[in-house]
Amino acid sequence: MLQTSIRSIEIFKLFLPLKEPFVISLGPIKEVQNVVIRLRTADGCTGYGECSPYMTINGESVDTCFAVAQYLARGLRGHDALDIAGCVAMMNRIIYANSSIKSAFDMALHDIAAQQAGLPLYAFLGGKSDKVLTTDMTVSLGPPQKMQADAIRFQRQGFPFIKVKLGETLEADVARIWAIREGIGPDHPLSIDANQGWHTAEAAIAVLQALAPYRIAHCEEPIARHLFMDLARVSAASPIPIMADESCGDEHDAARLIQLRACPQFNIKLGKSSGLHRARKIVDLGAAAGLTLQVGGFMESRLGMTAAAHLALTSDAIRHCDFDTPLMYAEDPVVGGIRYLAQGVIEVPQVPGLGAVMDEQYLRNAEKWVMG
Incomplete structure (x- = not known):
């Protein structure tokens, strides 16, 4: 047996409270429901991965991930952990889609x-x-009043960029941005994310044009992702640059959007792409096409966000980072990993590997499945 062959695989459910519910146009999130993967090789090396399934975006839940992970574990045990491409191909042969749980294995x-x-x-x-x-x-x-107060608080805390969740009616969303600009002033960098909430191209164009006076850097996913053929029309009519998110899951989606000249920006998430192996292909495609890229995430802890931060250091085309969700946690289950410094600065570990592990006290109390 190779010293780097996968000897044991552990799968954990991670449930953690948020400081307050996080609300987007697709619905509220009241607690973290993630899955953690721990792989050990024959020579004793340990790798960690994490995913944060999002039922309305990648069609997975903590329970589906926990079940599918067991299929993947049976296929991967005994395989060379250094053969990442081979492991990714094997996971894809075992089951279609399920990008979130595959990303956790890929990370480990x-x-x-x-x-x-x-x-x-x-x-x-x-x-x-x-x-x-x-x-x-x-x-x-x-x-609007609550959103204004939050934006003012984030500005005072030194965050250099504020992102605003929208995706309801034109009148409601314009009122929200008006209130936020009244609170933080006209110059603080601001982006918006509709999470597909404006549904149609016509509705999106109307809102985007109404928001033109408010100096918005970009807008993520304005329309329903299945309407990607309309995204170029939205981009052409919008005074605000469009960033594909839900419609850009993997490298095949990215290639399609580039061919359609659909938008000038992509948001890359490991939970959409199936992990780093395929996310890097999106980065390469986007960079070659001259697109501006953002790396973000779902509700991962600092462990998952640490992997995203490592990815963000791989290309000059990656100019935006959306790594804030661990700051919404009421508890921190990670040892090591990225550090949040003043002015929103992210410090990335300089040790070999990911540089982050899960605190044993959280794993000790978690529901788990073990092979090997």
């Missing part, structure tokens, strides 16, 4: 491979630590 495999290479994950991926990463902070969907 990359953690092991980077440790074996003696490199921080970003360096193993070909990246450099020569740029400063900063995260935005997201204003949850709600009444």
Whole structure:
């Protein structure tokens, strides 16, 4: 048996409270429901991965991920952990889609491979630590007064970029942005995310044009993702640059959107792409096409967001980071990992591998499944 073959696989459910509900146009999130994967190789190397399934976006839940992970574990046990491409191909043969849980395995495999290479994950991926990463902070969907108060608080906390959840009626969304601009002034960088909430191209164009005076940097996913053929029309009519999110899951989606000249920006998430292996293909495609890229996530802890931060150091085309969800946690279950500094600056671990592990006290009390 190879020393780097996968000897044991552990699957954990992770439930954690948020400081307050996080609300988007697709519905509220009241607690974290994630899955953690821990892989061990024959030589004792340990890799960690995490996913945050989103039923309305990737069609997975904590329960489906926990079940599908067991199928994937049976296929991967005994395989060489350093053969990441082979492991990804095997997972795709075992089951179609299920990008969220596949991303957790992919993350753990990359953690092991980077440790074996003696490199921080970003360096193993070909990246450099020569740029400063900063995260935005997201204003949850709600009444204008509450959203204004949150935006003011985030500005005072030093976040250089504020992201605002929208996706309801034109009148309601314009009122929200008006209130926020009244609170934080006309110059603080601001982006918006409709999460498909405006549904049709016509509705989206109307809202985007109404928001033109408010100096918005970009808008994520304005229309229903199945209407991607209409995204180019929205982009052409919008005074605000469009960033594909839900409609850009994997590299095939990215290639399609580029061919359609659908939008100038992509938002890349490991839980949509199935992990780092395929996310890097989106980065390469987007960079070659001259697009501006953002790396974000779902509701991952600092463990999952650490992997995203490593990815963000791999390309100059990645200019935006949306790594704020761990700051919404009421508890922090991670040891090591990225650190949040003043002014929204993200400090990435410089140790071999991912540089983050789960606190044993959280795993000890979690529902789990073990093989090996």
